[in-house]
Amino acid sequence: MKRISLTGLLHPIILLFVVMFIKIYALQVVVFENTSFLHVLLVEFPMWALGLSGLMMFFKKRTWTAIWLYNFFLSILFIVVVYYTRYFSTVPSYYDVKQIYQSNSVGGTVALLGSPYDFLFFIDVVLILPLIWFFKKNTASFASANKFAIGFGCIGLIMTIIAFRYPLIDVSYFAKKHGYIQSQFVQAYENSLGTAFASQEHLSEKELEKLKGNTFVPAVQHDTFGLARNRHVFIIQVESLQEFTINQRIHGQEITPNLNALLKESAYFDHVYQQIGAGNTSDSEWLIHTSLYPEGMDPTVNTIDGTEIPSLAWTLKKNGYGAATYHADDITYWSRDKLYPALGFDYIFTSNEIPNEKEIGFGPADEVLFNFVEDELVKQLKTHDRMYSNIITLTSHTPFEMPEEYEFLDLPENYKDTYVGNYFQSVRYTDEQIGLFIKKLKKLGIYDESIILIYGDHSGLHGAPVTDKDKILLKEVLGHEYTMQDRFVVPVLFTAPGLFTGETYSHLGGQIDLMPTLLNLLGIEHDTQMIGHNLFHYKKNLLGMRYYLPGGSFISDKTFYTAPSAKLPASIYNRKTMKKTKNTNGLQKSIDNTLSIMQYSDYIRKEQTEE
Numbered sequence: 001m002k003r004i005s006l007t008g009l010l011h012p013i014i015l016l017f018v019v020m021f022i023k024i025y026a027l028q029v030v031v032f033e034n035t036s037f038l039h040v041l042l043v044e045f046p047m048w049a050l051g052l053s054g055l056m057m058f059f060k061k062r063t064w065t066a067i068w069l070y071n072f073f074l075s076i077l078f079i080v081v082v083y084y085t086r087y088f089s090t091v092p093s094y095y096d097v098k099q100i101y102q103s104n105s106v107g108g109t110v111a112l113l114g115s116p117y118d119f120l121f122f123i124d125v126v127l128i129l130p131l132i133w134f135f136k137k138n139t140a141s142f143a144s145a146n147k148f149a150i151g152f153g154c155i156g157l158i159m160t161i162i163a164f165r166y167p168l169i170d171v172s173y174f175a176k177k178h179g180y181i182q183s184q185f186v187q188a189y190e191n192s193l194g195t196a197f198a199s200q201e202h203l204s205e206k207e208l209e210k211l212k213g214n215t216f217v218p219a220v221q222h223d224t225f226g227l228a229r230n231r232h233v234f235i236i237q238v239e240s241l242q243e244f245t246i247n248q249r250i251h252g253q254e255i256t257p258n259l260n261a262l263l264k265e266s267a268y269f270d271h272v273y274q275q276i277g278a279g280n281t282s283d284s285e286w287l288i289h290t291s292l293y294p295e296g297m298d299p300t301v302n303t304i305d306g307t308e309i310p311s312l313a314w315t316l317k318k319n320g321y322g323a324a325t326y327h328a329d330d331i332t333y334w335s336r337d338k339l340y341p342a343l344g345f346d347y348i349f350t351s352n353e354i355p356n357e358k359e360i361g362f363g364p365a366d367e368v369l370f371n372f373v374e375d376e377l378v379k380q381l382k383t384h385d386r387m388y389s390n391i392i393t394l395t396s397h398t399p400f401e402m403p404e405e406y407e408f409l410d411l412p413e414n415y416k417d418t419y420v421g422n423y424f425q426s427v428r429y430t431d432e433q434i435g436l437f438i439k440k441l442k443k444l445g446i447y448d449e450s451i452i453l454i455y456g457d458h459s460g461l462h463g464a465p466v467t468d469k470d471k472i473l474l475k476e477v478l479g480h481e482y483t484m485q486d487r488f489v490v491p492v493l494f495t496a497p498g499l500f501t502g503e504t505y506s507h508l509g510g511q512i513d514l515m516p517t518l519l520n521l522l523g524i525e526h527d528t529q530m531i532g533h534n535l536f537h538y539k540k541n542l543l544g545m546r547y548y549l550p551g552g553s554f555i556s557d558k559t560f561y562t563a564p565s566a567k568l569p570a571s572i573y574n575r576k577t578m579k580k581t582k583n584t585n586g587l588q589k590s591i592d593n594t595l596s597i598m599q600y601s602d603y604i605r606k607e608q609t610e611e
Contacts, residue, residue, distance in 0.1 A: 012132055012136040012142075013144060013148060015132050016067060016129075017052070017148070019071075019124050019132075020045075020048065020049065020124075023071075023074065023075070023078065023121060024044055024045055024048055025037075025040050026121070027082070027121075028040050030082055031081060031091060031566065032175075032176045032566045032567060033566075034176060042155060042159070043179045043182075045152075046152040046155040046156035046159065047152075047156040047159075047160070047182065048181070050149060050153050050156050052067065053148045053149035053152060053153075054149055055067070055070055056142045056145035057146050060142070063142050064133050068129055071124055071129060072122075072125045075122045075124070075125055079121055080092065082118065082121075086463055086464035087463040088462075088547075089462065089548065090171065090172050090547055090548065090566075091176075091180070091566055093183065093187055093297060156181075159178070159179060159182060160179075160185060162178065163179065164189070166178065168183070168186050168187060169550075169595075170552065170563060171187065171551075172565055173550055173551070173564055173565050175566065176566040187297060201600070202600075203597075208531065208600075209533065211593040211596060211597055212593075213541075213556075214533070214538045214540050219516075219525060219534065222534055223536070223537070224520050224521055224534065224537065226521075226523025227499055227523075228496050228499060228521040229522060229523040231449055231450050231522070232388075232449055233316065233386075233388040233389070233451055233518070234388075234389050234391065234450055234451070235288065235388075235389070235390045235391065235452075235453045235454075235455075235518075236391045236393065236437075236452065236453070236454045236455075237281075237284060237288065237393065238396065238430060238454065238456050239281065239392070239396045239397045240398065240423070240426075240458065240459065240460030241427060241457070241490060242456060242460060242461065242486070242487070242489065243272075243490055243491040244477075244478060244486050244489075245424070245427050246263075246268075246270070246491045247260055250411060250415070250424060251411065251412050253410065255427055255428055255431070256428070257431065257435070258431045258432060258434055258435025258438070259431055259434065259493065261435070262452075262454070262493060262495050263504075264501065264502045265498075265500060266494055266496070266500050266503075267493075267494045267496075267503045268491070268492070268494075268502070268505065269491075269492040269493075269494075269504075269509055269535055270505070270506055271489060271506050271507065271508055271509060272455070272489065272491075272492045272509040272510060272511065272513070272514075273488050273489055273490070273509070273510050273511070273543055273545065274457070274489075274545070274548075275287055275294070275510045275511045275543065275545050275546075276294060277293075277295055277297070277299070278297060278298060278547050279294055279299030280334075280458060281392070282300070282301050282336065282339065283299065283300055284458060284511060288312065288455075288511065288514050288515055289311040289343050290309065290311055290608075291512055291513070291516055291526075291530035292512070292530070292531055292601045292604055293512065293531060293605070295602075297546070299334060299335075300605075301334050301335040301336070301339050303609045305338065306341055306342055307610075308342060309342045309343060309344075310526070310527055310528040311342075311343040312343075312388075312515050313344040313388065313390070314343070314344035314527075315519065315524060315527065316388045316522075317344060317346070318527075321386045321387060321388045322347070322383065322384030322388065323345045323347070324346060324348075324387065324389050324390065325340055325343075325345045325349065325389075325391075325392075326349045326369060326373050326389070326391045326392065327349075327392040328351055328356075328363045328372075328394050329350060329362075329363050329394060331348070331350040331351070336350065347380065349372065351363065351364075353372075354368065354369060360395050360402065360403065360406065361394065361397050361399075361401070363394045363395075364394075365406070365429075366393045366396075366429070366430050369433075370391070370440070373389060373391055373437070374437070377389060381444075381446075393430050395429055395430050395433075396423075396426040396427050396430045397426075397460075398460060398465070399419070399422065400425065400426040401422055402429060407425045407428075408428045408429060408432060409424060409425055411424065411425070414473065415473060418467075418469060418470055418473060419466055419467065419470045420461065420466070420473045420474055421473070426460075434454070448497045448498065450496070450497075451495070451518070451521060451522070452494075452495040452496070453492070453493070453514065454491070454495065455490055455492045455511070455514060456491055457490070458490070459487045459490075461474070461482070462487055466482075474486075483578040484560065484578065485560065488545070488548070490511070492509070492514065494518070494521065507535075507541070508541040508543065508555065508557050508575075510532065512531055512532035512543075513532035513534070513541070514535075516530050517532075517536060520536065520537070521536075528604070529604060531597060531600070531601045541555075541556070542554060542555075542590065542593055542594055543556075544594045544595070544597065544598045546598075549563070550562060550563040550564060552591055552594075553594075554590050554591060554593075558575055559572060559575055559581075560572075560573040560574075560578065561573070561587065561590070561591070572584065
């Protein structure tokens with residue numbers, strides 16, 4: 001029998017692949033909680049190893065440099081994947097890498113995501129690889145690298161072909177099952193063909209409502225149609241505002257006293273869910289202006305080239321309104337330089353026009369924004385009889401660190417310097433500025449002639465920054481463990497003096513429903529089909545969410561279903577109690593109906609953005 005020598009086992013190529021395998025295995029454990037040696041060896045490892053083999057074959061004179069750079073690149077990439085997953089609870093794709101210039105949106109929270117153990121991803125490039133080079137530089141031969149390339153290439157090709165045979169409904173789950181690189185190939189392929197799930201089967205408004213469990217009634221026959229006709233329209237999209245802050249007290253103090261006061265002249269919806277995708281705040285803007293689902297894996301703004309898109313702004317302009325949008329941020333951030341013209345705004349105000357004064361976080365304080373809106377509004381009312389003003393706040397953005405002079409809450413000591421405590425302070429500040437803006441509208445004499453829609457764009461408390469201490473504080477405030485419902489539900493106020501007197505509606509809604517609800521109150525019909533519906537009229541609903549819930553998840557009147565993800569199996573919750581249940585009655589039908597609705601929305605969006 002031929003003996004295997006220790007020298008053979010310590011061949012530099014074998015050592016290099018063993019070191020890389022350990023790093024890839026560590027990534028699988030940290031991100032996917034996958035400990036299967038065979039799965040990593042046969043599914044995940046081959047494609048990464050193929051890249052290293054190819055480099056060793058190509059860079060014959062600079063082989064060690066190529067090896068070091070490749071492993072250094074993997075270390076950086078793996079850290080990005082780990083940090084991104086900790087914050088967003090979803091695995092990033094190359095779509096997200098394209099948005100690296102947007103990193104300032106979470107830049108302040110990076111320090112909250114790290115762990116000293118993360119630096120172990122770099123131990124090979126700073127210690128192990130130099131040691132292998134030092135001891136093997138005189139004996140190293142990489143001539144056999146092509147054999148490894150062929151071997152790993154064959155395995156990787158087989159696994160990639162297998163991956164293409166499965167539907168990509170959820171990126172994270174797909175990456176766990178079929179390999180991270182394979183998931184990128186499948187995404188790129190489906191993106192090259194257009195929207196991954198776009199279905200060309202037309203669904204009428206009647207069919208859409210039937211899928212949601214309702215009987216369709218034409219908008220003009222709804223009791224609310226035209227109640228707010230000819231009023232000025234203000235939409236205030238509040239950064240990171242979650243529903244549980246409304247009417248909530250800390251140490252006897254209201255977190256949102258001004259919004260609470262507005263409830264007396266509002267219709268309040270307290271069970272409306274965020275439905276944003278990778279575009280976060282910009283996806284919320286998409287939802288409110290189109291009543292279509294966002295793209296999900298890619299920020300929706302990336303699908304826009306400036307072509308006119310049927311929108312809330314265009315429809316209001318056709319009915320005699322001037323349209324202005326305000327956001328005190330760089331206009332190129334989330335490609336709003338393309339989004340806003342496509343949506344049809346007459347006036348676009350961003351960091352180019354709004355003074356960078358009293359800076360908090362990465363922009364001017366909300367009081368500067370609202371003062372600017374007031375000044376411009378006075379000018380616009382000289383030209384337009386009715387105005388639509390879209391206002392997007394910025395101050396209550398993660399990491400929620402407020403200057404001491406803007407901390408209006410006197411928090412108990414155990415809330416000081418906590419993520420939750422900082423969040424409450426930032427929300428309280430923005431609430432104060434909304435209250436002052438309402439006073440400005442009254443001073444201008446147009447408050448009673450207006451309808452004001454105020455809603456949260458997405459959650460603020462999520463991911464690794466929410467520590468165990470923060471969870472204890474949240475339980476103290478909420479009276480129960482912090483749940484996905486607490487995270488995903490955003491407040492929605494339709495404030496209209498003389499129309500509403502504090503009514504609260506607790507049936508299910510989504511951000512996709514806000515545009516049709518507003519248009520119904522205004523007595524205006526949209527030119528093209530919307531996926532959402534009038535929340536005042538329809539009591540049942542069926543909502544999908546991409547990116548922040550695994551693909552195939554849905555929220556219905558009684559059920560909150562999360563499809564299997566990279567780390568967790570499928571779960572069914574009672575939506576009212578958020579307690580797990582084993583009741584699977586109608587589960588598959590709801591999954592299919594949700595996917596049908598979202599696929600049809602994709603088709604509409606694809607048609608509109610490519611015209």
